[in-house]
Amino acid sequence: MALHTPAELLALVNSSIERLSLDKKPFRLYEPVKYTLSMGGKRIRPVMCLMACDMFGGDVQKAIPAALALEIFHNFTLLHDDIMDKAEKRRNMDCVHIRWNDNVAILSGDAMQIIAFDMLKELPDPIFRESVGIFSKTALEVCEGQQFDMDFETQENVCEAEYMEMIRLKTAVLLAASLKLGAVVGNAPSTQAGLLYDFGIHIGLAFQLQDDLLDVYGDPKTFGKNIGGDITTNKKTYLLIQALKRADATSREQLERWLALKDFQPDEKIKAVTAIFDQTKVKDNCQQEIERHYNMALECLKATQTEIDRKEPLMKLAAGLMYRTF
């Protein structure tokens, strides 16, 4: 069977989302769900799910319920995270808790989570049970990642291993599960589905490290957020954790002074902290780590048993995520 193009899969995801029946009462429950899902975004998870299914010659139509469940769950996490982070904008639109209020945002998020689980029951029988298991395990891990992330805000020492585990849970497992679910629907043997899961984990880790890097060293014209945002908020990123570990006594003291300072000019702090990052060479260090995970991801994909040209869409998607061209 001929492979679908990424554009075809994206169109399939978007048309399926549009067909969800969300024009229901109570409007203040379902409108925010519709609003959140219509914000768009790259639909990376559902597209990955369909790609994985397609890669093993499965019927992508059959994987739609899983793809939608993943996208709805992901959007639910953004909705609730935005309340917790007191974020105001998401994709240039008001967050749900801003446009409506906190209560509406909490409850419509709860509803989205239920809708996500409910989607799964459209999956055919031999894989239904396994899919619920993968989905609920992953969903719980994403919550764990979010809690670790919040814990780290006030935790004084966060080591590299703790940080990597946090981003694995918060970001990587959902990408990995998207691929695994697609592979399972495509009737891939479990070792093969497992290889795609691992591919997703490494891509997810590399992607998140890349995000940390771009926050400091990205091009303000192409990076969606303000450069240095993580520095001004003392976010314990890979770069900061490494810098604290690698800096000599003087630099470390300087860095800690900046971290403790309540009153500062953002530009000045960004410049000073970036200088310490430069000095401790954490940029190279982070880039190496990104490369390492990216290569490990590619090894997993290479080891997957299917024709090489069927792997191409995932290979390209991974490259796109790395170089943010996707």
Next chain:
Amino acid sequence: MALHTPAELLALVNSSIERLSLDKKPFRLYEPVKYTLSMGGKRIRPVMCLMACDMFGGDVQKAIPAALALEIFHNFTLLHDDIMDKAEKRRNMDCVHIRWNDNVAILSGDAMQIIAFDMLKELPDPIFRESVGIFSKTALEVCEGQQFDMDFETQENVCEAEYMEMIRLKTAVLLAASLKLGAVVGNAPSTQAGLLYDFGIHIGLAFQLQDDLLDVYGDPKTFGKNIGGDITTNKKTYLLIQALKRADATSREQLERWLALKDFQPDEKIKAVTAIFDQTKVKDNCQQEIERHYNMALECLKATQTEIDRKEPLMKLAAGLMYRTF
């Protein structure tokens, strides 16, 4: 097979809850879950689920995952409702958002919802898919009920039909689904499971109307909350909706004046509004409605095809809920 006593079923539920592995990291995610589940309560939903299974001669052990899913989901709704209502106490203990904070309460609630769905995958195969369907449909309805309830706070006119639909969604469907899930696990034919569902709906409606009544006319010594709480907060209960409909022009005007008043002595308002309730005979009206639903519930139970003595535990539980002796 001999029937289990309610005490045996309650003990089974409690020991199963205690065996949940919740001593895990991140502690600020799982501790609030454990805390919420350890607050106790009457465990009405899981006990009803096991009773329904038992009634049809099913193995109650097999229904434990469904029973736990119901109790965990119910406790999740309390946890998130307490944030939305800004409640401070629940069963004489600090609410999660008070003891920790809003973010911890939002996220640990989210985790509870996932854990509830995850429990279901322990159910045996022919009934697994049906159970997920019943559960997700019901869970979404509970969210709808909560949103209608919040909408009614600012909606000027709420009619009886809207109110009954709200309490059906917010309270009755989860009791009904508890019975239906138990019946399904107990291999009851679908018409029989449907009868128990309807029994649960009518019991739930009667129970909620009873709650409205007790809030005004209950004995302060045995009613858990302060008498007149609904009156001081202008809650659109069955009594208020009926009184607004039945009152003559003078009483209606008086009632509306009290509703609009921002500055008042609670005791005075409770006394005045109760007097209008007395005058419009809404107490009798409400009692008749409770009776009507209670009788309809008993009719459903009567119609269920199983030996009469197997129906006794549910009959007694229903009576207990009505007269609040359970």
